[in-house]
Amino acid sequence: MKNLLTYIKPYKWQVGLVLLLTLGGILLELYLPTLMADVVDIGIVNGDIGYILQIGVWMIVCSILAVVLTVAVTFFASKVALGFGRDIRRKLFVHVEHFSLQEYDKIGAASLITRTTNDIKQVQDVVNMMLRMMTRAPLMLVGGIILAISRDAVLSLIFLAALPVLGGAIWLISRRAIPLFSELQKKTDRLNLLLRETLIGTRVVRAFNRVSFEKARFNEANQQFRDTGIRVNRILASMFPVMMIVMNYTNIAIVWFGAIRINAGEMQVGNLMAFLQYAMMILFSLVMLSMAFVMIPRAQASARRINEVLQMTSDIQDPDEVAEGSDKRGVLTFKHVTFRYPGAEKPALESVSFEAKPGETTAIIGSTGAGKSTLLQLIPRFYDVENGSIEIDGVDIRALAQQTLRHKLGYVPQKASMFTGTIAANIRFGNEEISDEEVMAALETAQAGEFVRERENGIHAEIAQAGANLSGGQKQRLSIARALARKPQIYLFDDSFSALDYKTDAKLRQALKETTAEATILLVAQRVSTVVDADQIIVLDEGKVAGIGTHEELLSNCGVYQEIVASQQSEEESA
Known part of the structure; x- marks a missing residue:
């Protein structure tokens, strides 16, 4: 106190x-x-x-x-x-x-x-x-x-x-x-937790007919809060x-x-x-x-x-002596990177090494839990590596100020997050100085121009809380447009095309090639069709690199990649 x-x-x-x-x-x-x-x-x-x-x-x-x-x-x-x-x-x-x-x-x-x-x-x-x-x-x-x-x-x-x-x-x-x-305060925490979980996951709760179960959970926590309050x-x-x-x-x-x-x-x-x-x-x-x-x-x-x-200090701090980053290049290098989540027995990533260059697309593919999203989250320093280093243009990202580092990046998360406000305000979230024309150009590249124009007020149409008035694919495309409007050196796409159909996916990848020709692109994907044209594909298996190369090279020498391709071909044939 x-x-x-x-x-x-x-x-x-x-x-x-x-x-x-x-x-x-x-x-x-x-x-x-x-x-x-x-x-x-x-x-x-x-x-x-x-x-x-x-x-x-x-x-x-x-x-x-x-x-x-x-x-x-x-x-x-x-x-x-x-x-x-x-x-x-x-x-x-x-x-x-x-x-x-x-x-x-x-x-x-x-x-x-x-x-x-x-x-x-x-x-x-x-x-x-x-x-x-x-x-x-x-x-x-x-x-x-x-x-x-x-x-x-x-x-x-x-x-x-x-x-x-x-x-x-x-x-x-x-x-x-x-x-x-x-x-009593801990009981308040518990109530907030249950309420937040239920509101965020309301679609899942209803889809699985678990409304009664959630009611019972909340009523139990509410009863405990009431009993403690009555005692006090x-x-x-x-x-x-x-x-x-x-x-x-x-x-x-x-x-x-x-x-x-x-x-x-x-x-x-x-x-x-x-x-x-x-x-x-x-x-x-x-x-x-x-x-x-x-x-x-x-x-x-x-x-x-x-x-x-x-009194809790973040484990991730800016260094006392900050290195100056380059404004032009964008060479991203992983050197024997190992990372494990707090309390985890096994590393999520183990001795990962590769280099991604400007003008090239580096795709990352692997089974669920292979460490693909974790790899991308290490680049903006959401977490710090346990061993090894991540470098941009030869400078360890831990030697850069976090603001400088993140200014170089355009990050599209796996789960698209929209903020209450207009479409234009959401696109300008990463770059407030761009004009309406530049906003529209980013939307066109992200294949979002058509549905935005159809809305009343266009780019000035209102977005509901958490993008409730948008579909999953629309939110993904707006999230991609937000990263494009930032015009960074390095783009990080974390399974950002999963909600798009094959036709939109192909058109978007083609438009990205033209717009981001001088940038470094890291692309996490589940579908082989999304990564097939990448300059290099990194195959992850249980946190380790199982292979690096083009689509043709991996088909000939990487067993894990062959299994992924075979499983998806089988799914398409059965469909």
């Missing part, structure tokens, strides 16, 4: 103003019982109507000023808390954006969403409460005790019995509630009856012993009334502190989760 509170520094003058206004408001509130005591002991006892009216006017003025100061405290405290929450949320988002895929996999998208929203909201609320209540309650407690003692020191001994009872109750309740807050709230609910009992019995004791002292002539009625007011202020300040003690542990649990993300 302390680490996060450093983000309040930009608002220190506003925090100081809140403290000053809070102090002024409390002094006015503490002054009111004294004025009331004077009205009773002087004005009413002596029958002095003028004095009563005079003090009454002062009480009204003090009350109005106290209300104004309280409103100002609320305004500035809320402003500080909301600004604090915004700053942490921005810091967390920017920090997460620099994570490698390894860190994403470790925490999980659902948990990151919870930490960026719910957890930050918990901390933000506690900061707001601390500024409004944690500063107010101690000042009111100390001021109330001092003024109560000044009114009647003997009667103040009642607090020696009341305060320990109230403090002990708060401690016991907080001790039981604190462990449940962390558990039951514990917290017991706090307020305990407080009310202590406060009421304290009031009875004050009236009882105060009446005895008045009867003995040792205390005046006005003083007793003022003492009761101060007693309520003291006890109410303890109530406010108890609420704070309840909320702070939950915020601490959230703060730990936020700090866990902020």
Whole structure:
């Protein structure tokens, strides 16, 4: 929690103003019982109507000023808390954006969403409460005790019995509630995870008639969240009856012993009334502190989760001394590259070596799980190699700044990702400076021009969230157009033609030859027809290179490639 509170520094003058206004408001509130005591002991006892009216006017003025100061405290405290929450949320988002895929996999998208929203909201609320209540309650407690003692020191001994009872109750309740807050946040993570999975995979869930199963899974997690929440709230609910009992019995004791002292002539009625007011202020300040003690542990649990993300550093960092890359060439070289996913027993890639040159198409083919997509993901440094090196124009990509490296690449992922906005905005995602004509040219090359023109507003037509109003083939073609608009040195196509029919596939490959004649192309594919015209084909088998060569060469000397070709020919014949 302390680490996060450093983000309040930009608002220190506003925090100081809140403290000053809070102090002024409390002094006015503490002054009111004294004025009331004077009205009773002087004005009413002596029958002095003028004095009563005079003090009454002062009480009204003090009350109005106290209300104004309280409103100002609320305004500035809320402003500080909301600004604090915004700053942490921005810091967390920017920090997460620099994570490698390894860190994403470790925490999980659902948990990151919870930490960026719910957890930050918990901390933000506690900061707001601390500024409004944690500063107010101690000042009111100390001021109330001092003024109560000044009114009647003997009667103040009642607090020696009341305060320990109230403090002990708060401690016991907080001790039981604190462990449940962390558990509640984990249950929130679980709910978010299940909800996210079900929404993303809704087509699969319905296609396999698993709606009932998903309902049962979600209901179980929801029930666990509810049960934990009920346990927490039951514990917290017991706090307020305990407080009310202590406060009421304290009031009875004050009236009882105060009446005895008045009867003995040792205390005046006005003083007793003022003492009761101060007693309520003291006890109410303890109530406010108890609420704070309840909320702070939950915020601490959230703060730990936020700090866990902020303190996590990406394994992939820019070097201290950044090498300068070439702007013209694009020779990509793999030298004995080995990579394994965290916790995996076997490497996903083992001792992979090849070279891809500008003006040539290098195709990568292999069975499912052979490591084709993994190979492509190593080039933008989504993951770093375990052994060996990947070089561009003779420079190890780990010696380049990540921004410089990725500026050289045009990456088309296996699963096309579209963003909410227009078609043009999605194409410009990789290059904001291109004109509408260049956007349309990229779409034509990607064989997307026809369906874009058919849409109302053309390239300015809206795309729904995650491209829900597009087919799989349309999303793939727009994703390819986005990479083409970037005009990089190296194109990475990760099975990007899988949703296209054979005719569109052939037309697209022909158009790419003309548009990307000077670029290096790496093409991952499942279909032999997609890679048959490549300048070189790399055959992967269980993470190892089984063969490199042209289609004809591999047909004559690579058994794995022969099996792939034979299996696809058999499928076509049977079809």
